[in-house]
Amino acid sequence: MxxxxxxxxxxxxxxxxxxxxxxQVQVWLVVFFLVFWMDIDAGQATTQLDVSFGQNGFVVKDFGSGEDEIFAVAPQTDGKIVVVGEYDNGAVKNLAVARYLPTGELDRGFSDDGIFTHSIGSGDTKARSVAIQGDGKIVVAGSADDGQNNIVLVRLTAEGLLDNTFAASGQRLLPITDGDADAHAVRVTAEGAILVAGTVVKSGDAGTYGLVAKVAADGQPDTSFGNAGVSLLQYEYDVEIRSLALQADGKMVAAGSFAPNDTAQAGLLRLNQNGSIDTQFGQNGRSLLALTGSGSIVHGVALDPDGNLYVVGDVNNGSFHETFVAALTQDGVLDPEFGGSGIYRSPLTAENVGQAITMDEAGNLLIAGFATTENGKDVFLLTIGKETATHETATDETASSEATVANSAATVKTVFPGDTAATDNTAAAEEGEVSIDLITADLANTTDVGNALTVMPDGTVFVAGATGLDGNRDFALLRFIAEAATSAATGSASDGRGVSTAGYTLLTRRITEITRVGAKSGGTITDFGTQQCADACTATCSTDADPATCFTTCFATCELPTVTQRGVVFGIASKPVFRTEGTDTDTDTDTDTDTDTDTTTDTTTDTTSIANRVLQATDDEVFTFPDSETFTFDIVESGQTEDGSGTGSFGSIIQGITPNTVYFVRAYALLSDGTVIYGNEHTFRTDDxxxxxxxxxxxxxxxxxxxxxxxxxxxxxxxxxxxxxxxxxxxxxxxxxxxxxxxxxxxxxxxxxxxxxxxxxxxxxxxxxxxxxxxxxxxxxxxxxxxxxx
Structure with missing residues (x-):
């Protein structure tokens, strides 16, 4: 109006x-929400690796807010994995040793809840290499800074405590008077002596030289080696030693870089048993690799059973550092049967550095390192197959020194946490080209590096290094299954030889399709006893007057009991056993010579499948989950499946089990005479x-x-x-x-x-x-x- x-x-x-x-209130709430949302979402990883190990194929250990990293890994004979490196406590770096169970959990029986940490002096103490003695003791090599960097050797008992029988209270310092020294490799001889190799940076930045030192099993210097136990690798130019290999005859091959022309050049040298230079190796004891580029270095060296050498390192190609692998004869000469020239160079188009090398039982080379991708740095596992390494052809330009395979069909695969198979990004190798398998594993969309690797007898590969998953570098240990040289997928139908007993071979399938409450497995049962029996009867009756009748009579006496029921048994303890209905205990008798080959004698013929046995938490007790504190929850302790009868292959569905819990699984066969036999054992952890x-x-x-x-x-x-x-x-x-x-x-x-x-x-x-x-x-x-x- x-x-x-x-x-x-x-x-x-x-x-x-x-x-x-x-x-204004709404604006501030929106800003508050967005800040927290972006902070939480930053660096999100999206997927997974081999889900039967750790959490989605890898385990991460964060010591705190500092930078932590693994630099070396070694397997124990019982399948446990020892890693060494450093962790930052906010003031200085400390030497760290951790031991993991085959399932990826820290071994709580080792030192303090699976981790040993140690500091010497007032400065940084770092670990760079590890070796396991025959008696299970753990030798760690690194450096300690107390105003000057000195090489340090630390020996632990199998329980993860300082070994007071070694030197002074379990540790030995190798003081260097003319500079700062770092150890990069440690080896244990057949006699129990310890060899350590490293590099010295002279005071006043006056250059570098290498050294190899030897101490006896008690930690005292071996004065018969070098000069008072130390062999100094000093030349008129800079030398760095990064790796050490021990030959069967006791000679040592040290690898790193040499700079005769003021540019670092990848190379090796060999020492005699007494620490002197072996002039029969290469040229006057050294073998330098003529790599095209502006600097190169060897990071790792491996030996095959014949004494041939394989090294991995990186070379600066003028734009970035790239991985190379070289093969040399035991005399230090490039092996032309390896790729036509003796050298393979990575075809990747961004920085990639091979840090460690080993060889599996089949003779395939396995290399770990890191490669730069659009998401930062990723761990890589490179495999060069023994049967294909000889197919590379060198170009005319570099035929005398190296073969660059930028045009070869390297099979590049990328896996993320959550993947069950790698994605093949390139075509398969054509005839005449090198077939190279390269897996890059992206854990955190930031920086992931592989510094070391080891391969188990069954072909399982562990790669150790660091990840930026939690914002700063943390310990990272990855496991690839036996087929990791060519695939990061889980679920192969077999795992090695299985277990042979009572005339049958049982092979437990790997675990697949793991969920929060279930998984799939199975097995294969093969009858080898019948043929074995027939062969024995044939040999016995070959001289009998009536071979046919003799064979019939003989064969009838050794006929195998039949497989009346088969499936898998599983439980939260190793070596789960088959149970008949109403039976709480079984007689488990180890009667076989192979590992994990026990038979269970069952006194009944009831083959009814048993429901999962559950541990009930009460008001006075709680159960521990692997990655958290204790809480009240019912845990399925054990169970089994029933999957038909007879020999052959079968699948098994495990269901109704507990989330985020480690289970042990093995195939079983109930025989007609009441005997229960078992296959090899696998472990897995259900999803969180x-x-x-x-x-x-x-x-x-x-x-x-x-x-x-x-x-x-x-x-x-x-x-x-x-x-x-x-x-x-x-x-x-x-x-x-x-x-x-x-x-x-x-x-x-x-x-x-x-x-x-x-x-x-x-x-x-x-x-x-x-x-x-x-x-x-x-x-x-x-x-x-x-x-x-x-």
Whole structure:
């Protein structure tokens, strides 16, 4: 209405102020939300590796806020894995040794919950190499800085404690008076002596030289070696020693770089048993590799059974560093049967560095390192097959020194946490080309590096290094299955020889399709006894007057009992056994000569499949899950499947088991005489039980899920009430998660619902006291304002 005016103009002013204040509150809430969202989402990893090991194929150990890294790895005869490196405690770096079980968990029986740490002097103490003695003791080589860097040897008992029978309280310093020294390699001789190789940087930056030192088993210098136990590899130019190999005859091959023309050149030299230069090797004891580029170095060296040498390193091609692999005869001469020239160079078009090399029982070369990709640095595992390494042809330009295979068909595969198979990015090798398998593993979308590797008797490969998964470098140990040279997929139908006993060979299939509550396995049963029996009878009756009748009579006496039931047994303890209905215990008698070859004598013929046995948590006891504190939850202790009868291959579905729990599995066969025989054993861990969050965000490695899991472990599990809530959640969550996982709209809704919980968990776990005080103060200040607005 014209001429109308508000009789109370102050109301409009008040309303305007309220709207302005409301908008300010909304803006600050949006900014707060976005900051936390972006912080949480940064660096998100998306997928997985070999799911039967650790968490999605790899394990990560974060010591804190500093930079931690593995530099060497060694297997024990019992299948456990020892890694050494360094961790940053915020002030200095400490030497660190960790031991892992075959399943990826830290071995709690080793040192302090699986990890030994040590510091010498006031500065950094680092580990760079490790060797396992025949008695199980662990020898670690590295350096200690107490004003000057000195090489240090530390020996631990098999239990992870300092070995007081070695030198002074388990450690030996090799003082160098003219510079800073670092150890890069350690080896143990057949007699128990210890060899360590490294590099000395002379004081005042006056150059570098190499050294190899030898100490006796008690840690005292071996004065018969070199000069008072040390062989100095000094030339008129710089020398660096990065690796050491021990020949069967006791001679040593040291590898690294030599700079006769002021440019580092990859090379090797050989020492006699007494530490003197072996002039019969290469040219006057040295073999330098003529690589095209502006500098090169060897990082690792390996020997085959014939004494031939294989080295890996990197060369600067003018644009970036690239991996090379070279083969030399035992005399230090390039082997032209390897690729036509003796040298292979990586065809990758960005920086890639091979750090370590080994050989499997089939003669294939395995190389670990890192390659630069669009997501940063990724771990790589390179395999050069023994049967294809000789197919490379050198170009005319470099035929005398190297073969560059930029045009060869290297099979490049990339795997991510979550993948069950590698993606082949290139065509297969054509006839006459080198068939190279290269797997790059992206763990964190940031920096992942492989520094060391080892191969187990069954072909399983462990690669050790570091990952930036948690924002800073942390210990990382990856496992590739036996086929890792060509694939990162799990689920092969076999694993080696299986177990032969009672006339049958049982082969347990690898574990596949692992879920939170189930997995698939199976086995193959082969009858070798019948033919063996027939051959024996034929030989026995060959001189009989009536061979046919003799054979019939003989064969009838050694006929095998039949397989009346087959399947797999599984349990939370090693060597699970078959149980008949109503039976709690079994007689487990080891009567076979092969590893893990026991037979169970069962006194009944009841072959009814037994339901999973469950451990019930009571008010007075709780059970421990591998990656968290204890909480109340029912654990399926053991069980078995029934999958027909007779010989041949069969599949088994394991179901109704406990989330995030390690299980041992082996195939079994119940024979007609009541004997139960078993195959080889596999282990796996079911998926983690952060069900709804994992289903909503799509991966257990999603940082939203990681934050919630950490909140579960550090906050919820700290008290009995929280443990009860977690137990109840784990009981109810799977069905809801399965439904959410099927529909994108439900995943979106679940994400929206979970975001406040993620923000709360992140705020509690990741922010410092000052931030907490500021946010709470702001909240308290805004609350009265909210009341006035309302």
């Amino acid at each position: 014209r001429g109308w005016s508000d009789p109370h103009p102050e109301n409009s002013t008040i309303e305007g102020e309220k709207m302005k204040q409301t908008r 039980a952060c069900f709804i969050a994992t289903a909503a965000f799509g991966s257990i490695l999603d940082n939203h899920v990681t934050v919630l899991r950490e909140f579960r472990d550090k906050v919820m599990m700290a008290g009995r009430f929280g443990q009860r809530l977690v137990g109840a959640y784990y009981q109810l969550s799977p069905r809801i998660a399965d439904l959410i996982e099927k529909y994108e709209v439900l995943r979106s809704i679940a994400r929206v619902i979970l975001i406040p919980f993620v923000l709360m968990a992140y705020f509690i776990l990741k922010t410092g006291l000052l931030v907490k005080v500021c946010v709470l103060t702001a909240f308290i200040g805004l609350w009265p304002l909210r009341s006035r607005i309302m």
